[in-house]
Amino acid sequence: MPDTIRTIPAAAATASAASSPAISLRGLEKVYGRGATAKRALKGIDLDIPRGSFFGLLGPNGAGKSTLINILAGLVRKTAGTAAIWGHDIDHDKRQAQAAIGVVPQELNIDPFFTPREALEFQAGLYGVPRAERRTAEILAAVGLTDKADSYARTLSGGMRRRMLVAKALVHAPPVLVLDEPTAGVDVELRQQLWAYVRQLNAAGTTVVLTTHYLEEAEALCDHIAIVHHGAIAAMDSTPALLARLDRKDVILTLAADLAALPAVFADLNAELLGPRRLRLQYRPSQIAFSTVLARIQGAGLEIADLSTQDADLEDLFLELTAKKAA
Numbered sequence: 575m576p577d578t579i580r581t582i583p584a585a586a587a588t589a590s591a592a593s594s595p596a597i598s599l600r601g602l603e604k605v606y607g608r609g610a611t612a613k614r615a616l617k618g619i620d621l622d623i624p625r626g627s628f629f630g631l632l633g634p635n636g637a638g639k640s641t642l643i644n645i646l647a648g649l650v651r652k653t654a655g656t657a658a659i660w661g662h663d664i665d666h667d668k669r670q671a672q673a674a675i676g677v678v679p680q681e682l683n684i685d686p687f688f689t690p691r692e693a694l695e696f697q698a699g700l701y702g703v704p705r706a707e708r709r710t711a712e713i714l715a716a717v718g719l720t721d722k723a724d725s726y727a728r729t730l731s732g733g734m735r736r737r738m739l740v741a742k743a744l745v746h747a748p749p750v751l752v753l754d755e756p757t758a759g760v761d762v763e764l765r766q767q768l769w770a771y772v773r774q775l776n777a778a779g780t781t782v783v784l785t786t787h788y789l790e791e792a793e794a795l796c797d798h799i800a801i802v803h804h805g806a807i808a809a810m811d812s813t814p815a816l817l818a819r820l821d822r823k824d825v826i827l828t829l830a831a832d833l834a835a836l837p838a839v840f841a842d843l844n845a846e847l848l849g850p851r852r853l854r855l856q857y858r859p860s861q862i863a864f865s866t867v868l869a870r871i872q873g874a875g876l877e878i879a880d881l882s883t884q885d886a887d888l889e890d891l892f893l894e895l896t897a898k899k900a901a
């Protein structure tokens with residue numbers, strides 16, 4: 575379990591008497607196909623996603639993220655293990671489990687002859703949301719589709735279709751919203767808008783689960799991150815704790831004059847020339863003090879125009895973890 579479980583907003587907490595995790599997986603396995611072509615996509619996943627969290631499932635293509643999500647969505651049948659959503663087992667308590675989750679699938683599969691308004695009304699009907707309780711206009715406004723509410727889906731851009739799928743996932747006001755690679759094909763401005771809205775939902779108590787292979791995205795949005803690799807959880811922690819595991823810092827130097835060769839004094843600092851006047855040094859903060867690195871830089875007799883430091887990011891962590899697994 576993560577060490578920093580946030581307090582659960584009242585609205586979310588009252589949705590179920592039990593204080594189970596938002597999502598709880600035990601020994602979750604998936605094998606696609608059988609015989610020689612069988613593919614073991616999930617290899618026994620144990621995972622608890624705390625209520626109220628903004629949780630990232632981070633991993634490269636083929637890691638098993640969509641398989642996991644699609645099992646929760648009821649689209650893929652698991653091979654073994656258990657899964658519960660908001661305390662409801664997906665096998666024994668299927669209806670309640672499905673009512674507790676809204677999934678935005680990775681594929682942009684929408685009916686081209688539905689308008690966003692019709693699609694939302696249809697979805698609300700599927701989930702048995704009474705007319706008086708429907709929030710179609712409100713949701714369309716929230717995802718910025720009011721202007722397109724009555725346009726056929728086939729006339730919508732990729733970004734608009736993505737937002738329409740987000741809107742569809744929200745019609746039954748689920749306490750858990752799952753977004754599977756939601757920024758694929760969404761331009762920067764719409765992406766910002768989408769995140770602003772999802773952040774609002776999270777702040778208001780919705781548990782948000784995001785799958786992504788964009789490390790910056792998980793780092794910027796998620797309070798907890800699980801790294802999925804080859805169908806297993808390679809690491810799982812609060813985002814700051816995960817980042818703290820990385821013992822690496824970069825120093826970027828901009829020089830006042832071109833540098834022909836790397837000064838020998840930087841040999842053990844993993845020095846690399848990024849350009850004629852840009853030099854990168856790397857060091858392990860647990861091994862070397864920054865003052866030592868600074869003294870070396872000054873001792874090299876270079877004229878420094880600028881200096882910046884950079885903490886290792888998730889990309890580094892990811893490479894480190896996957897390299898360890900492969901070794």
Ligand code: ADP
Binds near residue numbers: 615634636639641642
């Ligand atoms: P991710 O979403 O992390 O990219 P997926 O869950 O889509 O990963 O895929 C995990 C693995 O399972 C991959 O090797 C993929 O090729 C395989 N896979 C996914 N869906 C199917 C399927 N319907 N039939 C056979 N293999 C599949």
Ligand code: MG
Binds near residue numbers: 640680754755
């Ligand atoms: Mg996927």
